[in-house]
Amino acid sequence: MTFDCSIELNNGVKIPxxxxxxxxxxxxxxxxxxxxxxxxxxxYRHFDTASxxxxxxxxxxxVRECGLxxxxxxxxxxxxxxxxxxxxxxxxxxxxxxxxxxxxxDLYLIHxxxxxxxxxxxxxxxxxxxQGLARAIGVSxxxxxHIDDLIAMGGTVPxxxxxxxxxxxxxxxxxxxxxxxxxxxxxCQPLGQGLYVGDPVLSEIGRKYAKSAVQVVLxxxxxxxxxTLPKSSRPDRIRENRDLFDFELSSEDMAVIDHxxxxxSITPDADPETFTF
Numbered sequence: 567m568t569f570d571c572s573i574e575l576n577n578g579v580k581i582p583x584x585x586x587x588x589x590x591x592x593x594x595x596x597x598x599x600x601x602x603x604x605x606x607x608x609x610y611r612h613f614d615t616a617s618x619x620x621x622x623x624x625x626x627x628x629v630r631e632c633g634l635x636x637x638x639x640x641x642x643x644x645x646x647x648x649x650x651x652x653x654x655x656x657x658x659x660x661x662x663x664x665x666x667x668x669x670x671x672d673l674y675l676i677h678x679x680x681x682x683x684x685x686x687x688x689x690x691x692x693x694x695x696x697q698g699l700a701r702a703i704g705v706s707x708x709x710x711x712h713i714d715d716l717i718a719m720g721g722t723v724p725x726x727x728x729x730x731x732x733x734x735x736x737x738x739x740x741x742x743x744x745x746x747x748x749x750x751x752x753x754c755q756p757l758g759q760g761l762y763v764g765d766p767v768l769s770e771i772g773r774k775y776a777k778s779a780v781q782v783v784l785x786x787x788x789x790x791x792x793x794t795l796p797k798s799s800r801p802d803r804i805r806e807n808r809d810l811f812d813f814e815l816s817s818e819d820m821a822v823i824d825h826x827x828x829x830x831s832i833t834p835d836a837d838p839e840t841f842t843f
Contacts, residue, residue: 571811573793575725576748579702581673582640583788584810585612587754587797588621595624601799602628606639608808614728614754614795616644616677617662626666641666642673644706645687647843650680655690663699674700675728679712679838688716695722702726706754707838710743717747728752730833731792732761733768733783733826741790752793757783758832767822775813778806785810786823 572580586605592598598621602613606628615625622643629639643666649658659674674694676687684705691703704726705713717723727744731737731753744751757780762768768779777785780796787794788810796807815823831837 571788573750573791575702575750576723577702577725579672579725581702581726581750581793582610582612583793584610584784584808585614585640585642585752585793585795586610586804587756587795588613588615588625589619589754589797591619591621591797592799595621597799598624599628601804603632604801605804606632606634608801608805610804610808611638612640612642612793612795614642615666616646616675617649617658617665618644618646618677622662622665623667626668630667636668640672641668642675643671644675644677645691647678647680650676650683650687653683653686655687656693659690659694659699670699670701672701673704673726674702675704675706675726676708678707678841678843679705679709684708684712685715685719688719689721692722704728704749706752707836707841709838710740712838713743713747713749723747724749726750726752726793728754728795730755730831730836731787732756732758732832733786733823734758734761734828734830735832736824736827738824738827741792745791750793751791752795753787754795755832756787756792756794756796761832767826771815771819771822774819775815777809777813781806781810782815782819782823785813785815786820789815789820 706728
């Protein structure tokens with residue numbers, strides 16, 4: 567089974583709207599390969615990793631060994647902060663590519679806006695794009711003023727901004743900014759690290775559609791045009807997170823979920839304005 571739900575980025579590249587996140591998926595490399603392989607078997611075609619996740623080798627192995635043409639799979643990885651501070655962005659990208667065992671990535675992101683460095687890093691990403699080593703480039707955990715700085719450089723507008731996003735942190739201002747500037751918003755931690763399992767409001771909505779609270783959250787994100795990246799190593803959860811395309815939330819239910827926003831970050835120490843890692 568596959569599901570066709572792609573969004574066109576600002577450079578014409580199509581990104582699957584439902585992806586598979588791999589942050590902290592497992593400390594066991596074989597289990598990570600099995601989980602990603604299971605996701606591919608269940609129809610996922612978009613896989614999100616990063617150098618700091620320490621699983622690029624496993625993600626790349628699953629992609630290479632799945633038997634599908636490389637062109638059918640969308641792979642994202644990211645530039646970590648220490649490589650930015652050391653001004654070794656290009657070398658870090660090449661190392662990621664080597665660990666993945668791929669000739670190119672579909673999307674390469676600056677993971678965090680390191681103060682005094684992200685503009686220079688962006689110039690390196692533009693070179694990577696020009697060389698055809700990435701099909702699209704973007705950012706992660708960037709606030710509007712960070713993106714403004716990149717746009718002011720007069721070159722490539724970021725294709726994507728990946729950000730913590732879920733009903734209690736729905737980021738309406740950031741989403742509006744990204745939409746107005748042609749930047750696709752992606753939700754990392756889209757389920758709030760288990761925050762919504764059994765939530766009474768979402769569970770009540772889910773009963774109308776014979777769906778779980780988790781499926782309601784992910785469907786809400788899809789209907790807002792958000793690219794979402796749920797993660798799990800359990801096959802039943804991977805399947806549950808996939809089964810979102812046989813129902814549609816009503817406008818009334820969407821509004822109820824919209825009103826859950828309280829700007830609650832589940833990682834308060836990871837603030838784009840104050841992080842130190």
